Amino acid sequence: MIILGLDPGYGTMGYGILEKDARGNCSAVAYGAVKTPTDESFPVRLCILEEKLNSIFDRFKPDEAAMEELFFSKNITTGIAVAHARGVMMLTCNKRCGKLYEYTPNQIKQALTGYGAADKGQMQRVVASHLGLSGIPRPDDAADALAVALCHAFTSRFSALFGVR
Numbered sequence: 001m002i003i004l005g006l007d008p009g010y011g012t013m014g015y016g017i018l019e020k021d022a023r024g025n026c027s028a029v030a031y032g033a034v035k036t037p038t039d040e041s042f043p044v045r046l047c048i049l050e051e052k053l054n055s056i057f058d059r060f061k062p063d064e065a066a067m068e069e070l071f072f073s074k075n076i077t078t079g080i081a082v083a084h085a086r087g088v089m090m091l092t093c094n095k096r097c098g099k100l101y102e103y104t105p106n107q108i109k110q111a112l113t114g115y116g117a118a119d120k121g122q123m124q125r126v127v128a129s130h131l132g133l134s135g136i137p138r139p140d141d142a143a144d145a146l147a148v149a150l151c152h153a154f155t156s157r158f159s160a161l162f163g164v165r
Contacts, residue, residue: 002029004062004093005149006053007141008070010045010085011036013052014141017060018131018149026153028131029060031142042081046088053089057096065093066101066152068108068144103151111151123147 003026007014017029034052036045056062067090070083093100106116112126124136124143130150137143 001064002060002062003149003152004056004060004065004097005145005147005152006065006067006089006093007144007148008067008082008086008089009141010042010049010081011038012139012141013049013085013089014139014143014145015053015056016137016142016146016149017056017062018146018153020153020156024153026131026150028133028137028146031137031146033139033141042084046084049085050088050092053092054096057092062097064099064101064152064156065097066103066148067093068148069102069104071105101152101156103148103155107155108147108151111154112147 001020003018003020005016005018013034015034016031018026019029020026034049036048040048067086070079070086090100109118109123110116112118112130113122120140124140127143127146127150128136131146137146
């Protein structure tokens with residue numbers, strides 16, 4: 001099974017592609033980030049995200065997609081913009097594979113480290129360790145996307161609980 005993990009953002013969208021074999025072992029296929037130009041209008045930036053996400057689907061043909069739920073506490077303006085980007089991402093994922101799952105930051109941390117309040121550095125080290133990578137995936141958005149994909153791989157037997165309805 002090919003799993004696409006996404007870390008939502010309108011300036012930078014992280015992605016991670018994992019392959020999960022029949023025994024449940026995961027390996028990183030690809031990861032990176034899509035950056036949108038700051039000098040473009042917001043609608044154009046959303047279109048760029050859709051185009052790049054479609055390219056990722058064309059290239060890797062994921063069977064399922066998972067993304068982090070939106071969490072923001074202070075800057076509501078940024079949160080709203082990220083929510084727009086998530087909408088584009090959700091629409092694209094639903095059209096392209098129809099199997100989209102969401103996880104809260106705490107669920108992702110719990111699934112990977114056993115501790116729902118793990119810090120960013122610990123999460124990055126665990127992602128690298130689980131995937132046998134020689135270093136921490138860069139940029140941070142890519143590491144976060146791989147963490148989402150791993151969370152889904154580890155918990156997919158409970159997928160009915162996390163599917164977007």
